[in-house]
Amino acid sequence: MVVWLVLGKPSPASACPHNCVCYPTPMTVSCQAQNFTAVPVGVPYESQRVFLQNNRITELRVGSFGFGTQVLWLFSNNITWIEAGAFSELRDLEELDLGDNSNLHRLEGGAFRGLEKLQSLHMHRCRLTALPHDIFHKLYSLQFLYLQENNLHFLQDDIFSDLINLSQLFLHGNRIRTLSENVFRGLVNLDRLLLHDNRIRQVNRRAFRDLGRLTMLFLFNNSLAELPSQALRDTQGIEFLRLNANPWSCGCEARGLWEWFREARVSSSEVICASPAARRNQDLRFLREMDFAPCPLPDAGSIAGSTTTTFSTKTRWWFHKNKPQSSTKGVFEKASENVKAGLYGKGPSTTTSVVKYELGEEELALPKLDAEEYWANYGNEDSGVTLRCFELECPPDFDLPTSSSSPSSPSFLTLLALSVCSLCFNLHLLFG
Numbered sequence: 454m455v456v457w458l459v460l461g462k463p464s465p466a467s468a469c470p471h472n473c474v475c476y477p478t479p480m481t482v483s484c485q486a487q488n489f490t491a492v493p494v495g496v497p498y499e500s501q502r503v504f505l506q507n508n509r510i511t512e513l514r515v516g517s518f519g520f521g522t523q524v525l526w527l528f529s530n531n532i533t534w535i536e537a538g539a540f541s542e543l544r545d546l547e548e549l550d551l552g553d554n555s556n557l558h559r560l561e562g563g564a565f566r567g568l569e570k571l572q573s574l575h576m577h578r579c580r581l582t583a584l585p586h587d588i589f590h591k592l593y594s595l596q597f598l599y600l601q602e603n604n605l606h607f608l609q610d611d612i613f614s615d616l617i618n619l620s621q622l623f624l625h626g627n628r629i630r631t632l633s634e635n636v637f638r639g640l641v642n643l644d645r646l647l648l649h650d651n652r653i654r655q656v657n658r659r660a661f662r663d664l665g666r667l668t669m670l671f672l673f674n675n676s677l678a679e680l681p682s683q684a685l686r687d688t689q690g691i692e693f694l695r696l697n698a699n700p701w702s703c704g705c706e707a708r709g710l711w712e713w714f715r716e717a718r719v720s721s722s723e724v725i726c727a728s729p730a731a732r733r734n735q736d737l738r739f740l741r742e743m744d745f746a747p748c749p750l751p752d753a754g755s756i757a758g759s760t761t762t763t764f765s766t767k768t769r770w771w772f773h774k775n776k777p778q779s780s781t782k783g784v785f786e787k788a789s790e791n792v793k794a795g796l797y798g799k800g801p802s803t804t805t806s807v808v809k810y811e812l813g814e815e816e817l818a819l820p821k822l823d824a825e826e827y828w829a830n831y832g833n834e835d836s837g838v839t840l841r842c843f844e845l846e847c848p849p850d851f852d853l854p855t856s857s858s859s860p861s862s863p864s865f866l867t868l869l870a871l872s873v874c875s876l877c878f879n880l881h882l883l884f885g
């Protein structure tokens with residue numbers, strides 16, 4: 454009996470499920486593209502990454518996952534239902550990718566219950582039409598939330614209010630029409646907010662009240678005619694702003710925004726006026742004081758400090774020719790090695806140099822999605838090595854867009870090879 458207990462105990466290196474490939478360091482179970490219609494049984498409990506993408510899984514229930522893992526990829530399946538509590542056994546889950554499940558449409562309130570270590574949640578292109586008010590409750594560790602290219606037309610007040618660690622929120626390509634006062638409440642660590650390609654016509658003047666750490670705000674291609682200057686004043690750290698492709702009104706109602714631009718140190722897109730007719734095609738930022746002369750005086754609060762700036766606000770940016778260096782420095786190169794080594798294919802990874810388990814954002818991004826969805830392709834703005842210049846201080850080659858993005862480093866070349874169009878997308882974003 455004792456001998457049986459000692460010798461006969463099953464080894465921890467359990468068998469690999471049928472039609473899957475398993476390899477260690479980190480312990481990975483890859484079952485992609487095998488026509489699975491349910492989560493396979495027999496995934497070793499101690500798995501660290503489980504790849505189930507490109508199957509035909511339709512439902513996720515309590516008990517579907519008899520294993521623990523840190524990374525779970527379920528993108529490109531046919532998931533139509535997620536039972537409340539389906540993931541609650543996955544206590545160590547850090548990354549969950551449910552993207553491209555285009556029949557998902559709806560989520561139940563408790564779908565993500567228990568995921569208190571989740572850092573990254575991907576739900577792009579799931580044709581979601583609405584989100585339950587408690588869907589993100591207690592996801593205190595979440596840093597990246599991908600909700601782009603769904604059919605969301607409404608965001609409820611306080612829906613993100615537990616997400617105190619959220620850094621990046623992707624909401625572009627939905628049908629959102631208004632941003633209410635409390636929609637972003639609680640997002641005190643938000644760094645990037647992407648709201649472009651929606652139908653936003655109205656932004657509450659305090660909608661960004663908690664977003665004091667925001668550095669990047671994209672609102673281009675919406676239906677905005679006005680934007681309360683208080684909303685932007687609340688984003689004290691804003692560095693990158695895109696407001697182009699909106700029907701801006703440049704009458705007296707634009708005065709607050711115009712004054713904000715005079716004070717702000719921000720890299721901004723164009724803000725082209727659509728009305729009144731006399732101002733059409735002018736840039737709101739460069740209207741003159743006299744353009745507002747006939748307007749009633751703004752209240753004292755918004756006029757304070759507005760008349761002393763003498764420099765041109767026509768700021769433009771010069772992009773350093775060095776390779777982008779993100780906060781997850783070095784991961785990009787490691788990731789490309791992994792791709793070459795077949796990490797995302799069926800073969801075992803030969804890159805054993807990855808000692809500590811650590812998936813960088815770029816690594817995760819590489820094989821899965823259109824590169825243009827990821828920050829690498831939002832240009833060097835992401836990198837922290839951009840330099841700002843004002844007209845006279847700009848380097849001589851500043852006006853040549855191509856020089857700003859000349860691929861002079863291997864990692865940029867890799868990026869270019871991955872997606873040639875990322876470059877034109879960059880240029881579109883920067884100058885379009």
Ligand SMILES: *[C@@H]1O[C@H](CO)[C@@H](O)[C@H](O)[C@H]1NC(C)=O
Pocket residue numbers: 486487488
């Ligand atoms: C999955 O199903 C498709 C269509 O029925 C088939 O062509 C393909 O070979 C199957 N793949 C596997 C790995 O069995």
Ligand SMILES: *[C@@H]1O[C@H](CO)[C@@H](O)[C@H](O)[C@H]1NC(C)=O
Pocket residue numbers: 509511531533556
């Ligand atoms: C997805 O699942 C639904 C049932 O839930 C089924 O009717 C549909 O044919 C499936 N689609 C594909 C592409 O497998």
Ligand SMILES: *[C@@H]1O[C@H](CO)[C@@H](O)[C@H](O)[C@H]1NC(C)=O
Pocket residue numbers: 593594617618
């Ligand atoms: C979340 O943020 C809080 C406060 O900023 C911090 O103390 C905590 O460690 C963070 N949690 C995680 C998992 O990052």
Ligand SMILES: *[C@@H]1O[C@H](CO)[C@@H](O)[C@H](O)[C@H]1NC(C)=O
Pocket residue numbers: 626627649650651652674
């Ligand atoms: C603007 O956004 C809409 C979705 O609201 C999208 O269909 C359209 O392609 C976008 N336009 C451009 C020029 O990207």
